[in-house]
Amino acid sequence: MDPHPLFAALADPTRLEVLTRLAREGPATATEISSTMPISRQAVTKHLAALDAAGLVERHQSGREVRYTFDPGPLDDVVRWAEGVGDAWDRRLRRLQQSLDQS
Amino acid sequence: MHEESFQESAGAAVERSVTLPADPDAVWEHLTDGTLLGEWLEGTVEISPRRGGSIALTPETGPVSWGTVEEVVPGRRIQWSWRTDDGLPTMVEVDLESVETGTLLTVRETLLPWTITGLQPQWLGNGPLEALLSAAA
Numbered sequence: 001m002d003p004h005p006l007f008a009a010l011a012d013p014t015r016l017e018v019l020t021r022l023a024r025e026g027p028a029t030a031t032e033i034s035s036t037m038p039i040s041r042q043a044v045t046k047h048l049a050a051l052d053a054a055g056l057v058e059r060h061q062s063g064r065e066v067r068y069t070f071d072p073g074p075l076d077d078v079v080r081w082a083e084g085v086g087d088a089w090d091r092r093l094r095r096l097q098q099s100l101d102q103s
Numbered sequence: 104m105h106e107e108s109f110q111e112s113a114g115a116a117v118e119r120s121v122t123l124p125a126d127p128d129a130v131w132e133h134l135t136d137g138t139l140l141g142e143w144l145e146g147t148v149e150i151s152p153r154r155g156g157s158i159a160l161t162p163e164t165g166p167v168s169w170g171t172v173e174e175v176v177p178g179r180r181i182q183w184s185w186r187t188d189d190g191l192p193t194m195v196e197v198d199l200e201s202v203e204t205g206t207l208l209t210v211r212e213t214l215l216p217w218t219i220t221g222l223q224p225q226w227l228g229n230g231p232l233e234a235l236l237s238a239a240a
Contacts, residue, residue, distance in 0.1 A: 081191070081214070082116075082117050085117045085193075085212050086117045086119065089117065089119045089210055089212065090119060091145070092143050092144055092145060093119060093121045093143075093208070093210070095142070095143040095145065096121075096123065096133060096143035096208075097121060097123055097124075099133070099142055099143060100123050100124055100125045100129070100130070100133070101124055
């Protein structure tokens with residue numbers, strides 16, 4: 001896995017806010033999002049494009065506008081990273097414990 | 104369970120603690136002597152246990168991790184940053200605390216995504232990302 005694009009997509013506080021709004025309140029269009037946030041529709045659209053590139057949102061055509069849905073899939077990569085690192089330390093610490101038990 | 108995993112990753116850090124049947128000085132040798140460290144890190148270790156010193160782990164399987172020792176407090180704490188060639192940079196902190204039955208060792212490994220262009224240290228462990236992760240869980 002290479003989560004760098006994911007972290008880059010989440011790096012901007014406003015973009016993170018847009019994504020959190022989608023996660024909390026469900027699918028929305030750029031117009032709907034900009035009406036509840038102090039940023040322009042154009043700015044929202046730009047952020048949504050970056051989130052789309054990172055796989056964090058899904059696009060659905062809705063009449064003349066695109067409706068965006070939060071996709072938590074990429075965040076699983078971070079969870080998996082944490083699990084892999086945790087397993088490695090569990091194994092290592094067991095080994096350290098064993099070698100100190102013997103000494 | 105799934106939710107807990109999200110919470111654990113909210114700060115993108117992993118922490119483990121273990122009580123070891125030895126005093127901190129004895130455990131310290133296992134943290135700073137390359138041969139002893141390699142025995143439990145499961146590979147060949149080269150380490151210069153001083154601030155700015157190098158550390159490299161060639162594991163029995165998998166890619167080499169290499170980096171820099173960031174902090175050394177003899178008998179108490181060692182911290183290093185490292186990464187594999189194609190992996191993510193992380194910070195490893197190991198703290199020792201003397202307890203009645205021996206030594207409490209705590210290891211914490213944290214992703215260092217702010218080494219990626221445009222990311223700031225305050226991104227980690229702050230409110231907004233945790234809000235997203237809890238909304239996602």
